[in-house]
Amino acid sequence: MSGQAGYIFTASMDVDPDKEALFNEVYDTEHIPLLLRVPGVVSVKRYVNVPFAVVIGGEKKTVVVEGEPKHSAVYEIEHPDVLVSEAWAKAVDSGRWPSQVRPYTHNRRHTLKKIV
Numbered sequence: 001m002s003g004q005a006g007y008i009f010t011a012s013m014d015v016d017p018d019k020e021a022l023f024n025e026v027y028d029t030e031h032i033p034l035l036l037r038v039p040g041v042v043s044v045k046r047y048v049n050v051p052f053a054v055v056i057g058g059e060k061k062t063v064v065v066e067g068e069p070k071h072s073a074v075y076e077i078e079h080p081d082v083l084v085s086e087a088w089a090k091a092v093d094s095g096r097w098p099s100q101v102r103p104y105t106h107n108r109r110h111t112l113k114k115i116v
Contacts, residue, residue, distance in 0.1 A: 004042065004078065005042040005043070005076030005077060005078060005115060006077070006078055006079060006114065006115055007076075007077050007078070007079065007080060007112060007113065007114055007115060008074055008075070008076060008077075008111075008112070008113045008115060009074075009075040009077055009082075009083060009110070009111070009112050009113075010072055010073065010074050010075070010109075010110065010111045010112075010113075011072070011073045011075070011108070011109075011110055012068070012069035012071065012072040012073075012107075012108070012109045012110070013069045013070075013071055013105040013106065013107060013108040013109070014069050014070050014071065014105065014106055014107040015070075015071065015101075015104055015105050015106075016104040016105075016106075019101065019104040022096075022100065022101060023071070023101050023104070023105070026095065026096050026097055026100065026101050027046065027073070027097075027101070028046070030094075030095035030096060030097060031092075031095065031097045031101075032044045032046070032073070034091040034092075034094050034095060035075065035088070035091050035092070037087075037091065038082060038085065038087040038088050038091050039082070039085070039087055040077050040078040040079060040081070040082035040085070041075060041076075041077055041078075041082060041088075042076040042077060042078065043075070043076045044073055044074070044075050044076075045073070045074050046071070046072070046073050046074075047071070047072045047073075047074065048070055048071055048072075049065055049068055049069070049070050049072070051063065051064045051065075067107075069107045069108070069109055080112060083112070
């Protein structure tokens with residue numbers, strides 16, 4: 001299964017508003033590139049929550065998800081062991097992320113889903 005994702009790992013969080021520009025810059029230019037070099041990481045994409053409307057059962061509902069973190073990153077990985085590997089541990093604690101960004105994040109949530 002090398003090179004093919006079998007799992008989706010998500011890391012979601014909020015960040016202090018005055019650190020949001022730094023958060024985005026470091027995530028895009030350092031954090032993601034470091035994690036993409038970890039064996040078993042296939043891809044990474046970032047997302048932000050937005051309000052939306054949806055029709056369910058013929059009824060239009062406007063949805064504003066309260067309490068959910070604003071920012072999410074979705075990592076396609078080959079196997080759950082990627083998340084406890086030495087390479088992953090080194091990558092998540094490299095660059096400016098651990099000292100200049102992580103302390104200003106909160107409401108953190110992580111999930112792991114198997115692709116079926």
